[in-house]
Amino acid sequence: MTLKGILFDIDDTIFDYTGSERQRVLRHLADEGLLDRFGSPEQALERWRTIMEEEYARFLAGELAFEEQQLRRVVRFLDEVGVVPDDPAAWFARYAAGRETWWAAFPDAAPVLRELGERFVLGVVSNSALDHQLRKLRAIGLVDHFGEAIVCSQEHGCAKPDPTIFLAGCAKLGLEPYETAYVGDKYDVDAIGARDAGLTAFWLDRNRSGTPPVDGIRVIHSLTELLDVTSRL
Ligand SMILES: [Mg+2]
Incomplete structure (x- = not known):
């Protein structure tokens, strides 16, 4: 051969991915005033990741476009802490805007x-x-x-x-x-x-x-x- x-x-x-996403998610949730709605930062990360994996699987299966899975993740994640986002795309964009500095x-x-x-x-x-x-x-x-x-x-x-x-x-x-x-x-x-x-x-x-x-x-x-x-x- x-x-x-x-x-x-x-x-x-x-x-x-895992390391940079961890840093960015925790910072973003703190910036949005949401981190203290979870029992611990690890619990927040666990929910973010679980929802991400479920919605990303739907993207990979062809059920959702790439951008759709991002918005679904935002709506589901915020729903768990009782927040209805005015604009899920804007929320995700704020998360994504700071993401590259952690990449x-x-x-x-x-x-x-x-x-x-x-x-x-x-x-x-x-x-x-x-x-x-x-x-x-x-x-x-x-x-x-x-x-x-x-x-x-x-x-x-x-x-x-x-x-x-x-x-x-x-x-x-x-x-x-x-x-x-x-x-x-x-x-x-x-x-x-x-x-x-x-x-x-x-x-x-x-x-x-x-x-x-x-x-x-x-x-x-x-x-x-x-x-x-x-x-x-
Ligand atoms: Mg891989």
Whole structure:
């Protein structure tokens, strides 16, 4: 097997989504005077995340447009604390306006992508909207590693783990699946999905959750491990 290209997930793989979102949500709720309506900041975050995951799943399933899922999240979240927003879009816009200042790549992302980029062609396959992810990759200084090879589910028409989105990523790189690896933090959506599409699958388990790997899944705990392990493929 000769590996020629690597495709990456973005959120919680090269971009610290969970950490940056935590900071931004807590600040925004404090600014809106809502943080003390929850038993604790952790409880507020738990509700924000649960609602986000439920509504985001509906976006990925094609039931809601990207912007619609944002507004649904606002209405549901505020409803839990007895607030009816005059303008959910304006509320979300206030949250989003300050968000980019908290956006950050994981510290291992830039050095690893720089080095891998000398040996492989690199790209992205993400369950999101292209404009949103391009803005994010620009803000965290990683967009130049991927050229035009950025595939997002909204534009592609279906989401990971559907095999066609991984194959679309390979096609953007000009490679066959057996020449391509995929790296992502979600075991089912990323690792199993990529494996089943015929790619070499790396599951990035940063928190060492201990989920036992199954056939065809390679487990790494940092992006830095890719430097060594890909040199043997
Ligand atoms: Mg992810």
